[in-house]
Each structure stands twice: as structure tokens, then as C-alpha cells.
Amino acid sequence: xxxxxxxxFARALVxxxxxxxxxxxxxxxxxxxxxxxxALADDDRIRLHVHLDERSASFFALGLARASGRPAVVLxxxxxxxxxxxxxxxxxxxxxxxxxxCSADRPPELRDTGAGQTVDQxxxxxxxxxxxxxxxxxxxxxxxGATWRALASRAVAAAIGPPAxxxxxxxxxxxxLVPTGDPLVDAPGRADERPWTATAPGVRAPSVELxxxxxxxxxxxxxxxxxxxxxxxxxxxxxxxxxxxxxxPVLADPLSNLRVPxxxxxxxxxxxxxxxxxxxxxxxxxxxxxxxxxKPLGQWLDPGLDQVLVDPDGAxxxxxxxxxxxxxxxxxxxxxxxxxxxxxxxxxxWLRMWRDADASARxxxxxxxxxxxxxxxxxxxxxxxxxxPAGTSVxxxxxxxxxxxxxxxxxxxxxxxxxxxxxxxxxxxxSTALGVAAASEGPTLALVGDLCFLHDSNxxxxxxDRGIDATFVVVDNNGGGIFSFLPQAQxxxxxxxxxxxxxxxxxxxxxxxxxxxxxxxxxxxxxxPALLAAVDAGGVQVVRVRTDRDANVDRHRDVWA
Numbered sequence: 001x002x003x004x005x006x007x008x009f010a011r012a013l014v015x016x017x018x019x020x021x022x023x024x025x026x027x028x029x030x031x032x033x034x035x036x037x038x039a040l041a042d043d044d045r046i047r048l049h050v051h052l053d054e055r056s057a058s059f060f061a062l063g064l065a066r067a068s069g070r071p072a073v074v075l076x077x078x079x080x081x082x083x084x085x086x087x088x089x090x091x092x093x094x095x096x097x098x099x100x101x102c103s104a105d106r107p108p109e110l111r112d113t114g115a116g117q118t119v120d121q122x123x124x125x126x127x128x129x130x131x132x133x134x135x136x137x138x139x140x141x142x143x144x145g146a147t148w149r150a151l152a153s154r155a156v157a158a159a160i161g162p163p164a165x166x167x168x169x170x171x172x173x174x175x176x177l178v179p180t181g182d183p184l185v186d187a188p189g190r191a192d193e194r195p196w197t198a199t200a201p202g203v204r205a206p207s208v209e210l211x212x213x214x215x216x217x218x219x220x221x222x223x224x225x226x227x228x229x230x231x232x233x234x235x236x237x238x239x240x241x242x243x244x245x246x247x248x249p250v251l252a253d254p255l256s257n258l259r260v261p262x263x264x265x266x267x268x269x270x271x272x273x274x275x276x277x278x279x280x281x282x283x284x285x286x287x288x289x290x291x292x293x294x295k296p297l298g299q300w301l302d303p304g305l306d307q308v309l310v311d312p313d314g315a316x317x318x319x320x321x322x323x324x325x326x327x328x329x330x331x332x333x334x335x336x337x338x339x340x341x342x343x344x345x346x347x348x349x350w351l352r353m354w355r356d357a358d359a360s361a362r363x364x365x366x367x368x369x370x371x372x373x374x375x376x377x378x379x380x381x382x383x384x385x386x387x388x389p390a391g392t393s394v395x396x397x398x399x400x401x402x403x404x405x406x407x408x409x410x411x412x413x414x415x416x417x418x419x420x421x422x423x424x425x426x427x428x429x430x431s432t433a434l435g436v437a438a439a440s441e442g443p444t445l446a447l448v449g450d451l452c453f454l455h456d457s458n459x460x461x462x463x464x465d466r467g468i469d470a471t472f473v474v475v476d477n478n479g480g481g482i483f484s485f486l487p488q489a490q491x492x493x494x495x496x497x498x499x500x501x502x503x504x505x506x507x508x509x510x511x512x513x514x515x516x517x518x519x520x521x522x523x524x525x526x527x528x529p530a531l532l533a534a535v536d537a538g539g540v541q542v543v544r545v546r547t548d549r550d551a552n553v554d555r556h557r558d559v560w561a
Contacts, residue, residue, distance in 0.1 A: 249350075
């Protein structure tokens, strides 16, 4: 009697992933992927998110995984479908986000024969995955079940790392692609719902020698700084405890989720003042996480300063080529241990200088931007973060929004920031934000420019029917605002055509086509109440704020001055 191996294989993969804690999967429709798509749809333990567009599906999965910390599965059919996953795979690779990327494929005998919807999918994503595996074509053979479940277990282990990241599993299927009604090939899992192969992620604890050397460095250099960028992965309480013991100010990009009360929030505008920057040079800098967003801090941290870069995975996150030392250690464990080990005379004057300057800068910024009635993009960023209810996930787009969030927002300890800073692209932002919202218990606010919003407008397809609460604050300056700050702005003959690229699309009309409610904000003071009303209303909302690109550049310079 024949037995159905294809259906058994797909169901074994899904069951094993559930045993490993996977809760969400995204797919774009297709025929060749039917076996796994049906297995996902039939398992009530998996939330299945269906997207028309593969790029949207992959970035939605990225948002799910980024917000939850759990691997998300994303599935597509064969052909060009998997190529549309590539941008999200690159972001997951560089941003250390766990994804299980599944591409259905033709069986080997149909490849390189002119069969429709067939491309070479083997190692399609190159070195941007933690692991690639081409599964066997499912067959009824002895031991098949163990092979299938081990494959599913290994995919999860590779995705969660360390370092976390994407894995690519290529799945060749022969027809028939739907259940045949025949008995299934036996592929039982382990008893008590245990995973086939459980993996405990390791941590990089600092060695005694490393800890001792760094403790002496801290003691010898009382005028030090902690600089935290995206992916810092340190609890604020741990960072502040070390900072208090060492007497070192903490300069934290909001994306580090360490910009909490007690840290310096105005370092970006402060360091744009040459006199301040020159007078506040530290003796040593401890850097955790990726680079901060804007240029002034990165340029200020030049090779003339001793800088110790700490990363649990040994990543070389040093675009300025300035680090004088590197430590492969978990920053949470390292800072916690240092707080216990360091014995230092705190330089109170050093701390006071930074705290007084931060407070003065905050008053100056707020006083000036609050005096303007017209919306200003720096104030929009400040007000979005300030108005966010406690427990909000704030998703920030690349280009100007993420820069304004770093430069203008004050400290908060009750919101969580997300951004695609692995590759810093604008693609897939709408889908990423919706994925974050789907994985978050509280509300989600997304700050985005008009071009970035339009770039992923396909992410709005079906968004209102997903049961998601997400409010997009769209800063509509009719083009790419960041280019107005760059040397390209001095080329007026071609500037708008190839850099500013204003679009004729009405953002509000586009959102309305998708059933998304739009609120227009024309006065600066009206943003916070409009934003809170949208959050209270629930669902997917857009709050659009129109600004002028040229005036925005002038206002930024006024604030920094």
C-alpha cells in the first residue's frame, strides 16, 4: 500500500517547529508550496499570516521575529518568489533577527529543463544565512521521520544562534501537492511534546582575565563614557548600575532601548557645537551595540580616543575604524560583573558637566520647537515618542525619522523601539511595523516618511483585516527629505529628479483605498491629540503631517545653533 510522504513531511516540520516555540508563519500563495502551506493552515497552534506579495510576507515575518525574539517561518512557491525574500533576509542577517525562510522548489528532474517557474534556488541568499539546507524530496523510506524532525530542529537552532539570523530551507516537492488520502508515512515526535533536538543557546560570559583588565581600565580612566547603539541587548538597570559605580555618563541612541532617565539624551545636538565637543573629550569609551545613527557622535569618536567595542558575537561594528580594543562578551553579563568589580573614585565634575549640559540642551530644544506653530520634523519625532502610551512599540523608519528620533527625543523607560538598522534600508517598513504590531501586546506607533511609506504600500493589502493595532505617522514632505541635508542639495538642476523624487501619489487616498482611516494634522500642537485618538480608536490608522523640505533644513539648523 502506498503512503503519503509529502503530507507527512510537511506536517512533521510544522509540528516540530511548534515544539520549539514557533508561533507564527507568513506565506505568499502559490502551488508548489501547497504541502507546507496546508500543514501550516491545518495546525491551530500556528498563527498564519497570508500576504499577496512575498516581500511584504518576509518583512512582516521579520517584524514578528524582531518583536517576539522567536523565529518566524516565511514560505513561498518556486521561481522568482524566493528572490523577493532577499531584502528581508539581508536585514535579518545584519540585524540578527531569527527567520526560517522556506522556498518550495521543483524536484531535481525538472530543474534546468525549461520547466515553468523554475530558477536555481540552491544557496540563493549566499552568505546572508546562518544555514542553508536543501531537503530531500519526501519519500517513504526507513528513518525518514527522524530526518525530517532533525531538519526542523536544526533550522530553529541555527536561526536563534548565537548569533540569531535567517536560515534557508529549500523544499523540493513532486506532485501530487495535496493530500492523497493514503495513510501517512510514520514520523512520530518525541514523547511529552518535547523537541526532537533541543538546543540551549550559549552566552559569552567575560573571562576573569578580561574582567580584571577592564575593571583596571575603568578605575584608571574616571572620565569615561558608555555609548550604546541598536542591538545593545542590555537591561537599563544593569547599564545604569555600572554607570553609577564608574561615574560614567551613558550616551544612548533610542534604538538601543537604553535611553532612559539618568542617561544623556541630547548628545547629538550638543556634539554639533565644536566648543562643547572639544571640552568633553573622554579618556575612554565603552561601546555596546551597533553604531549610533547620526554622524556627529561617530565622527567625534575618532581613532585618537581609546574605545573598547563589546559584542557577544564578535561582530566588527566599527565603521570609523576607531576601536582600540574588542571584547567578545555578552554586554549584560559584562556590565553587571563590572559593576560588582570596579572600585573607583568617581569624577563628580565630569558627571555634572554632562548632566547640566543635557538639561540645558533639552530646555533649549523644547523651548524653540514649541514656539513654532507649523509642523517641524524634529518636533514630530519628539512628540511621537513623548505621546506614546506606556507599553507602546515605536517602530522608526530609516532616513530622516530615525535621525530625528536620535537628535530630538527625550529619555523614556516605558516604550520599546524597533528599527531595521541592520542594513538601514527603507524597503519593507510598512510590513515590518505591522509584523511588530502582530507580535506586541501594547499599541504600535510607526514613524515614517512619505517615500518609505509608498515604497512598501503593498504592506497595506489586507492590513485592516489582520486584527492589528498600528498607527503610522507619515511625515509627508513630498520627497526624500534626507537628501536636502546632503551635498546633492547643491545641484538644483537635477536634485528633485534623481534625489528628492517627489511623487504624485496622495498618501491619504492610497491609504483610503486599503480601508485605512487617515487623520490630517496641520498644526504642530495638534499632533499629540490626533495620535492618541488614533491609538484609542484601534486598528490600522494613518496620521499624516505635511512639512516643507527646505524649511525643515532651516529649522534643524536653527535648533542645532
